[in-house]
Amino acid sequence: MGKAILEMKGINKSFGNVSVLKDVDFTLQEGEVHALVGGNGAGKSTLMKIMTGVYSLDSGEIYINGERKNIQNTKDAKENGIAMIFQELSLVPTMTIAENIFLGEEITKTGFRDVSAMNKRAKEILNDLGIFINPELKVNQLSVGMSQMIEIAKAISKNARILVLDEPTASLSDSETVQLFRIIRQLKENGVSMVYISHRMNEILSISDAVTILRDGKKIITDNIENLDLDKIISHLVGGEASQKKFEWVEREYDANKDLILKVKNLKISDKIQNISFELQKGEILGIAGLMGSGRTEILETLFGIRKKLGGTIELLGKEININSSQDAIRYGFALIPEDRRRQGLVLGHSVKSNAILPYLRNLLIGKTYLISEKASNELANDDIKRLNIKTDSIHKRINLLSGGNQQKVVIAKWLNMNPKIMMLDEPTAGVDIGAKTEIIEIIRKFADEGKGVIFVSSELTELLSVCDRIITIFDGRITGSILRKNINSEEELQNAIQRSE
Amino acid sequence: MQSKEVSKSRLFFGSIEWSKYMVYIVFVIMFALFSIVLGNKGFLTQNNLINILRQTAMISIMAVAGTFVIASGQIDLTVGAVAAMSAMIVSLVLQKTNSIPLALVSVLALGIGSGLVNGILVTKFRIPPFLVTMGMMSVIRGSAMWITNTAAVPIKNMTFNKIFGIGDVGGVPVLILWTILFYIVGVILFNKTPFGRHTLAVGGNEVSAGYSGIKIDKIKIIVFLMSGAFAAFAGILYAGRMQAGRFSFGEGDEMSVIAAVVLGGTSMSGGTGSVVGALVGSILMGVINNALILAGLSTAQQTIVKGAIIIVAVVLSNLAQKQKR
Numbered sequence: 001m002g003k004a005i006l007e008m009k010g011i012n013k014s015f016g017n018v019s020v021l022k023d024v025d026f027t028l029q030e031g032e033v034h035a036l037v038g039g040n041g042a043g044k045s046t047l048m049k050i051m052t053g054v055y056s057l058d059s060g061e062i063y064i065n066g067e068r069k070n071i072q073n074t075k076d077a078k079e080n081g082i083a084m085i086f087q088e089l090s091l092v093p094t095m096t097i098a099e100n101i102f103l104g105e106e107i108t109k110t111g112f113r114d115v116s117a118m119n120k121r122a123k124e125i126l127n128d129l130g131i132f133i134n135p136e137l138k139v140n141q142l143s144v145g146m147s148q149m150i151e152i153a154k155a156i157s158k159n160a161r162i163l164v165l166d167e168p169t170a171s172l173s174d175s176e177t178v179q180l181f182r183i184i185r186q187l188k189e190n191g192v193s194m195v196y197i198s199h200r201m202n203e204i205l206s207i208s209d210a211v212t213i214l215r216d217g218k219k220i221i222t223d224n225i226e227n228l229d230l231d232k233i234i235s236h237l238v239g240g241e242a243s244q245k246k247f248e249w250v251e252r253e254y255d256a257n258k259d260l261i262l263k264v265k266n267l268k269i270s271d272k273i274q275n276i277s278f279e280l281q282k283g284e285i286l287g288i289a290g291l292m293g294s295g296r297t298e299i300l301e302t303l304f305g306i307r308k309k310l311g312g313t314i315e316l317l318g319k320e321i322n323i324n325s326s327q328d329a330i331r332y333g334f335a336l337i338p339e340d341r342r343r344q345g346l347v348l349g350h351s352v353k354s355n356a357i358l359p360y361l362r363n364l365l366i367g368k369t370y371l372i373s374e375k376a377s378n379e380l381a382n383d384d385i386k387r388l389n390i391k392t393d394s395i396h397k398r399i400n401l402l403s404g405g406n407q408q409k410v411v412i413a414k415w416l417n418m419n420p421k422i423m424m425l426d427e428p429t430a431g432v433d434i435g436a437k438t439e440i441i442e443i444i445r446k447f448a449d450e451g452k453g454v455i456f457v458s459s460e461l462t463e464l465l466s467v468c469d470r471i472i473t474i475f476d477g478r479i480t481g482s483i484l485r486k487n488i489n490s491e492e493e494l495q496n497a498i499q500r501s502e
Numbered sequence: 503m504q505s506k507e508v509s510k511s512r513l514f515f516g517s518i519e520w521s522k523y524m525v526y527i528v529f530v531i532m533f534a535l536f537s538i539v540l541g542n543k544g545f546l547t548q549n550n551l552i553n554i555l556r557q558t559a560m561i562s563i564m565a566v567a568g569t570f571v572i573a574s575g576q577i578d579l580t581v582g583a584v585a586a587m588s589a590m591i592v593s594l595v596l597q598k599t600n601s602i603p604l605a606l607v608s609v610l611a612l613g614i615g616s617g618l619v620n621g622i623l624v625t626k627f628r629i630p631p632f633l634v635t636m637g638m639m640s641v642i643r644g645s646a647m648w649i650t651n652t653a654a655v656p657i658k659n660m661t662f663n664k665i666f667g668i669g670d671v672g673g674v675p676v677l678i679l680w681t682i683l684f685y686i687v688g689v690i691l692f693n694k695t696p697f698g699r700h701t702l703a704v705g706g707n708e709v710s711a712g713y714s715g716i717k718i719d720k721i722k723i724i725v726f727l728m729s730g731a732f733a734a735f736a737g738i739l740y741a742g743r744m745q746a747g748r749f750s751f752g753e754g755d756e757m758s759v760i761a762a763v764v765l766g767g768t769s770m771s772g773g774t775g776s777v778v779g780a781l782v783g784s785i786l787m788g789v790i791n792n793a794l795i796l797a798g799l800s801t802a803q804q805t806i807v808k809g810a811i812i813i814v815a816v817v818l819s820n821l822a823q824k825q826k827r
Contacts, residue, residue, distance in 0.1 A: 304713075306712070306713070325717075326713060327715050327717060330715040338713050343710065344710055345710060345713065346707070347702075347706035347710050347773065348706075348707065349706050349707075350702070350703070350706055350773070354699065354702075354703075358711075358714045358716075359714045359715050359716075361696035361700070362696055365696075370695050370696070370697075371694045371695060372695060372696060372699070374694075414714070
């Protein structure tokens with residue numbers, strides 16, 4: 001291992017009065033793959049955004065090849081050979097591979113684009129990486145995995161010496177992952193250094209040379225991979241007491257022999273996600289734990305009729321039902337608090353009231369007419385903000401002016417109004433402050449106490465552990481276990497369970 | 503602390519939705535301006551003002567449905583052509599049978615039929631509404647020319663002409679009464695019914711509307727049906743007012759309708775809208791038209807100035823919207 005290509009020393013960053021990074025040191029050696037590991041909110045992306053010039057640092061120093069550098073914006077980062085490969089790809093889908101690689105820096109001959117020269121050069125760049133594909137193909141004809149590799153090639157063609165890969169395998173198939181790893185190894189040989197962000201420990205163990213673990217904005221440890229294994233990483237990641245204090249698990253009155261409210265049998269959603277079977281009892285809060293891309297969201301969306309199931313049965317209160325649309329699901333008493341609140345949960349340009357009553361309008365009509373009662377709507381919306389303690393000046397305020405937590409409470413209110421039998425929540429506390437988080441968890445408990453069913457999906461294991469009665473684990477589209485909460489002694493156990501395929 | 507104060511003052515201005523009221527402000531300014539400049543040329547006479555309202559009735563009525571179309575994030579370019587085709591059918595049916603009910607039913611079938619085709623092409627075949635309705639506009643306008651080989655068809659049924667064009671009730675022209683009727687229906691439908699709210703939700707965030715259990719395709723199809731039916735009715739009024747059917751009626755109306763709706767505070771990208779605003783937008787354009795004629799501008803000059811005024815008004819309302827953010 002050679003010299004340090006990049007050093008970050010004593011990095012501090014806060015947003016408002018929330019300190020996100022506290023005196024973090026990070027050193028990247030030339031030609032190494034350095035995994036950056038940490039839970040949600042540990043500060044991984046903030047650190048990388050400082051490195052790539054998206055955020056500016058509050059204090060600290062950055063050295064590249066031993067030279068002090070001032071990275072103020074993404075252009076500075078590029079000039080220093082730092083590139084980030086994004087989760088959402090930034091290629092133009094309707095242009096060819098070669099056109100994308102040379103976008104903005106087209107090779108010209110007497111002022112016109114020299115297409116054949118660009119194709120030839122693109123082919124060389126790709127071949128160097130061991131990618132053998134016709135550079136004249138359009139990007140929209142490529143798989144996600146191939147597009148990602150093209151993006152890497154593009155960065156390399158611009159002389160990037162440091163690449164940041166953020167969850168690069170989240171949407172890749174197994175064979176694509178293998179290919180990506182081959183390219184990563186090739187890049188390493190060419191002397192490119194990489195920061196590899198992932199939640200998937202088996203990938204980290206197989207591809208990286210060194211690991212840095214962040215927790216609550218602090219660096220916990222940096223070590224060579226030879227000195228680490230899955231258990232060690234997890235114990236650093238979870239770190240004993242600090243994280244467990246956040247949410248206390250309260251054992252709920254929970255009768256394991258209650259009637260079933262939902263029974264899902266052999267549900268098939270895609271070739272990857274199949275054989276999904278589980279049961280939900282009245283009054284039960286069931287957690288689904290799994291990595292991003294493991295199929296958690298797809299299961300909820302299928303139960304809610306947004307996705308078509310390819311096989312299997314769904315039984316509600318002992319009767320088999322057929323869900324073909326979200327209208328069907330709503331009629332049967334399902335509610336879904338979707339993963340992406342801003343895109344799927346709310347109409348951001350509309351008021352708190354409009355959002356809260358949207359699915360409920362037909363129940364707010366005046367007598368037998370088709371006219372909405374303004375009085376009933378206002379009463380309902382006012383009732384909602386009181387009941388769920390939604391902080392807003394009035395029900396007429398535009399919802400995008402509310403904080404994340406209050407927005408999410410409006411989404412929950414909107415579905416509580418429908419009086420559902422089963423509430424499904426997908427990452428309900430993402431981007432929600434700690435106070436609102438606690439309140440949301442309280443709302444969920446209360447809902448379950450009324451004898452209704454809850455399915456709770458979250459990436460935050462502390463949260464799953466604090467709210468669920470039982471947790472099923474899912475890995476790459478298959479259910480790998482079902483554990484009662486009271487039998488889980490630590491976050492490590494759960495973390496272990498979701499990282500393994502058996 | 504400082505940032506809190508800034509956001510407070512922003513909230514104060516933000517709570518007034520300028521883009522919604524811009525059309526009223528512009529209207530008052532324009533009206534005052536024309537009253538001063540063109541007062542001696544008869545701008546303010548009762549006759550002239552009523553004339554403006556009569557002339558804008560068709561655009562106004564199509565703009566009611568246009569508000570629904572644009573608020574739901576769609577666009578309908580067929581309205582002018584549907585109005586022309588409708589006028590042709592009305593006059594032909596009256597010529598052959600002299601039956602007003604039959605004429606109305608055939609025209610309604612035309613409007614709903616063309617709206618249905620638009621709606622199905624947009625929702626089931628996933629073709630962008632701009633392309634669908636641009637193609638349909640040509641098909642329908644062409645049919646209106648073809649049906650009589652571009653010849654005009656006079657309407658001799660004076661009952662029809664009085665009810666749908668030149669008559670009046672107690673001195674108020676029927677065209678104005680029809681406009682008022684359509685606006686009452688439109689305002690209630692838009693503001694007071696689940697359908698109206700669903701239309702706005704679809705335009706505001708289609709994905710979220712789908713997750714809320716709204717039948718997105720159904721809403722879009724109904725909106726296109728409505729647009730077709732309202733345009734067909736506008737065609738009836740054209741026929742009644744001119745006492746004839748002519749293929750060239752309503753040429754360019756699709757653009758006037760869009761301009762009226764957008765001037766009225768409905769966002770081109772959907773999600774917000776005002777039916778009353780569309781009426782004011784439509785009358786505003788009528789007023790501008792009228793004023794330019796009174797001022798003695800040539801047709802060429804009128805066209806230029808009209809375009810410029812529309813751009814300025816939309817820029818103003820956009821600025822107001824930006825300030826809000």
